[in-house]
Amino acid sequence: xxxxxxxxxxxxxxxxxxxxxxxxxxxxxxxxxxxxxxxxxxxxxxxxxxxxxxxxxxxxxxxxxxxxxxxxxxxxxxxxxxxxxxxxxxxxxxxxxxxxxxxxxxxxxxxxxxxxxxxxxxxxx
Amino acid sequence: xxxxxxxxxxxxxxxxxxxxxxxxxxxxxxxxxxxxxxxxxxxxxxxxxxxxxxxxxxxxxxxxxxxxxxxxxxxxxxxxxxxxxxxxxxxxxxxxxxxxxxxxxxxxxxxxxxxxxxxxxxxxx
DNA sequence: ATTCTATTTAGCTAATTTGCTAATTTCATC
DNA sequence: GATGAAATTAGCAAATTAGCTAAATAGAAT
Numbered sequence: 353x354x355x356x357x358x359x360x361x362x363x364x365x366x367x368x369x370x371x372x373x374x375x376x377x378x379x380x381x382x383x384x385x386x387x388x389x390x391x392x393x394x395x396x397x398x399x400x401x402x403x404x405x406x407x408x409x410x411x412x413x414x415x416x417x418x419x420x421x422x423x424x425x426x427x428x429x430x431x432x433x434x435x436x437x438x439x440x441x442x443x444x445x446x447x448x449x450x451x452x453x454x455x456x457x458x459x460x461x462x463x464x465x466x467x468x469x470x471x472x473x474x475x476x477x
Numbered sequence: 478x479x480x481x482x483x484x485x486x487x488x489x490x491x492x493x494x495x496x497x498x499x500x501x502x503x504x505x506x507x508x509x510x511x512x513x514x515x516x517x518x519x520x521x522x523x524x525x526x527x528x529x530x531x532x533x534x535x536x537x538x539x540x541x542x543x544x545x546x547x548x549x550x551x552x553x554x555x556x557x558x559x560x561x562x563x564x565x566x567x568x569x570x571x572x573x574x575x576x577x578x579x580x581x582x583x584x585x586x587x588x589x590x591x592x593x594x595x596x597x598x599x600x601x602x
Numbered sequence: 603a604t605t606c607t608a609t610t611t612a613g614c615t616a617a618t619t620t621g622c623t624a625a626t627t628t629c630a631t632c
Numbered sequence: 633g634a635t636g637a638a639a640t641t642a643g644c645a646a647a648t649t650a651g652c653t654a655a656a657t658a659g660a661a662t
Contacts, residue, residue: 356497364492367485368650379583403609416651418610437608437659449584455577458504462570528639541621543639562629562638604662611656619648626641
């Protein structure tokens with residue numbers, strides 16, 4: 353379970369547009385790209401493989417992008433693995449799964465309380 | 478559906494410890510308290526009813542708490558309703574429901590892609 | 603060994619955030 | 633209408649964040 357400090361880090365990490373976009377790329381287009389060291393023959397999406405590849409998609413300097421990636425790593429949203437002189441970035445799905453669970457629990461408890469108080473179930477329109 | 482700008486606002490709003498705690502109180506203990514104008518006879522949890530009540534739970538000034546509440550409101554995490562000279566705060570569950578959905582979609586797509594690539598299903602340990 | 607590539611660190615500035623107090627607004631009550 | 637309570641606005645200071653360039657580090661390739 354994520355403690356509050358960890359949640360705050362995650363929210364902070366995702367509150368910046370550049371970091372949010374990196375996150376999005378790594379988890380969607382970027383996903384397949386973590387394969388390229390496991391299945392070298394497979395043609396993969398080049399987005400988000402390593403720091404400089406990610407940086408190409410932004411009009412910010414490499415050190416700036418590097419710092420953003422560090423913050424995403426410290427929030428455990430991504431994992432980084434050094435291979436040679438490159439750093440490979442991968443999504444950390446477990447953290448996102450936890451976040452999905454936290455929000456879902458809040459919603460479920462809320463709906464359950466509503467049912468207990470009002471005796472109805474919510475129909476989302 | 479939440480657009481990116483809206484998501485960024487939500488993440489930013491929840492990235493500050495004080496705002497996160499207000500959010501938590503409003504959605505859990507604070508929930509019942511939105512009843513007190515609907516069912517005046519019912520004994521309700523006094524947490525998070527109005528701005529000054531929330532402020533009592535923190536060692537920050539009222540204007541500071543007021544500003545935090547404004548940011549939560551602008552992120553559509555809570556709703557505020559002025560009744561007389563008090564401002565009643567209520568959870569906006571739809572926004573949280575949307576967030577739960579976004580994270581869950583990301584997780585589902587991720588797991589589905591994993592299955593397509595590797596032909597397995599993930600068992601969370 | 604030198605050079606090149608990928609990345610991080612250091613040091614800086616500008617912008618933003620977070621807190622405060624004092625003043626103002628709004629509404630209720632006397 | 634005056635007073636009091638609840639909340640917001642204004643204006644300010646301190647801390648943090650986000651960007652930059654230059655320099656340093658680590659590994660690969662010549």
